[in-house]
Amino acid sequence: MTTTIAKKGMNLTVKNIQAFYGESKAVKGVSIDFPANKITALIGPSGCGKSTLVRCLNRMHEEGSSASVRGKVLLNEENIYGADVDPVSVRRTIGMVFQKPNPFPTMSILDNVLAGPRLSGDRAHATRKHAEQALRDVGLWAEVKHKLNRPAADLSGGQQQRLCIARAIALEPEVLLMDEPCSALDPISTQRIEELVLRLKKRFTIVMVTHNLQQAQRVADRTAFMLDGELIEVAATSNLFNKPKDSRTKKYVTGQFG
Numbered sequence: 001m002t003t004t005i006a007k008k009g010m011n012l013t014v015k016n017i018q019a020f021y022g023e024s025k026a027v028k029g030v031s032i033d034f035p036a037n038k039i040t041a042l043i044g045p046s047g048c049g050k051s052t053l054v055r056c057l058n059r060m061h062e063e064g065s066s067a068s069v070r071g072k073v074l075l076n077e078e079n080i081y082g083a084d085v086d087p088v089s090v091r092r093t094i095g096m097v098f099q100k101p102n103p104f105p106t107m108s109i110l111d112n113v114l115a116g117p118r119l120s121g122d123r124a125h126a127t128r129k130h131a132e133q134a135l136r137d138v139g140l141w142a143e144v145k146h147k148l149n150r151p152a153a154d155l156s157g158g159q160q161q162r163l164c165i166a167r168a169i170a171l172e173p174e175v176l177l178m179d180e181p182c183s184a185l186d187p188i189s190t191q192r193i194e195e196l197v198l199r200l201k202k203r204f205t206i207v208m209v210t211h212n213l214q215q216a217q218r219v220a221d222r223t224a225f226m227l228d229g230e231l232i233e234v235a236a237t238s239n240l241f242n243k244p245k246d247s248r249t250k251k252y253v254t255g256q257f258g
Ligand SMILES: Nc1ncnc2c1ncn2[C@@H]1O[C@H](COP(=O)(O)OP(=O)(O)O)[C@@H](O)[C@H]1O
Pocket: 021, 026, 044, 045, 046, 047, 048, 049, 050, 051, 052, 053, 064
């Protein structure tokens, strides 16, 4: 796969993040590093706080009505929660892909990819050439080049998810957050997304939530295990699965609960 874009990706350092829904604390003081150009998988049982933590990484969590955040997230040393930082610019630099593919369904395939740069006034990237490159990067170009003006809803679920990834990378972010990006997809589409994520790590820092332990082992360089709002353990993926340090990690990765 060719790309015209130089290697990018920045370290993301999380320092004692606490996330609340009203009085209830869903993330209880997590500190973790997400190294540049690596894939870090976040695993743990349903409700342990994976999605909440990920949404703290690009200031999405605070959009909820009673939601609040404490702590720091440093993108190459700069705190994204700094007083003078615009949350919209943070979300441009730290992109996100969701569980359920969420293209703008009635908008054309091409306009979906151009939506990010257009909405953020990024004229340099709001070009057809750039959109074509993003579609090539996600392996969708051959499938859609003859129907760029068809609505996105015409695509299959797996294609829609790749379109959403194209939309996210068209903004040239540094970090890509993915919250269970394959859980609504069939096995073939899942495999394509996994191959895509492995290619994209050359350009981005990737944080991927997954409930699929095999998927974490196939794609992630590092894996972090969360339980009840806390980070229990983070390690190189093979170490976390084969030589876990914490007995709770061991129980989870050997299928004794979850
Ligand atoms: N919008 C919300 N309002 C209140 N509580 C929430 C909300 N979203 C999630 N929670 C709670 O926060 C905790 C963590 O949820 P979540 O981050 O979605 O976990 P996971 O992604 O690991 O399944 C759970 O107890 C969940 O019930």
